[in-house]
Amino acid sequence: MSVVSPFSPPARLTVDCAMGCASTLLPALLPHLSPHLTLNLLNVRPPLCPEVNTAVNELCGSEFVQNSRTVPKVYNGDAKNWADLAVSVDGDVDRIVFFRGGGEGTGGRVTLFDGDRINSLITGWIVRATEKETWEGNKIRVGAVQTAYANSNSTKYLRGLGVECSVVKTGVRLVS
Numbered sequence: 707m708s709v710v711s712p713f714s715p716p717a718r719l720t721v722d723c724a725m726g727c728a729s730t731l732l733p734a735l736l737p738h739l740s741p742h743l744t745l746n747l748l749n750v751r752p753p754l755c756p757e758v759n760t761a762v763n764e765l766c767g768s769e770f771v772q773n774s775r776t777v778p779k780v781y782n783g784d785a786k787n788w789a790d791l792a793v794s795v796d797g798d799v800d801r802i803v804f805f806r807g808g809g810e811g812t813g814g815r816v817t818l819f820d821g822d823r824i825n826s827l828i829t830g831w832i833v834r835a836t837e838k839e840t841w842e843g844n845k846i847r848v849g850a851v852q853t854a855y856a857n858s859n860s861t862k863y864l865r866g867l868g869v870e871c872s873v874v875k876t877g878v879r880l881v882s
Contacts, residue, residue: 724766725767726751726762732745748781749779749783766794767797770794777792778794791804822856825850830863848867852873854873
């Protein structure tokens with residue numbers, strides 16, 4: 707595992723915005739990022755552009771990448787290099803997958819890291835890192851948030867670690 711330091715070149719993360727809500731959220735985040743992280747945004751729906759008639763999640767987005775195991779179609783942005791790591795969200799940004807590979811352009815095969823796996827790995831690490839720690843005299847409790855679509859095996863794994871799992875509602879109607 708490598709650590710980004712002030713002396714190493716910036717990390718680059720390519721983000722597939724799926725022509726959805728991330729098109730508004732992520733560009734606003736760019737000025738606040740560390741100089742050690744560069745985001746390459748793809749599939750950003752320009753605001754108030756009726757000429758862009760590509761549907762949200764059409765051949766792009768996290769569900770497309772997860773099911774096809776291929777790089778999403780690129781409607782706009784620089785897809786010449788998929789960076790060291792890429793991420794794809796769905797239209798309402800309640801699902802995420804990280805992936806590597808794919809080579810040049812659209813359609814290349816990818817190695818996938820889905821949200822359930824990422825959640826399980828990070829939460830498991832936090833449990834192990836805090837198992838002997840206390841806060842104000844109390845044992846530290848760890849929780850994880852999942853959607854109703856979470857893989858049931860990931861929920862079993864987390865509960866087996868003693869993690870409290872909460873379920874949140876999903877859907878674009880809940881995005882504000």
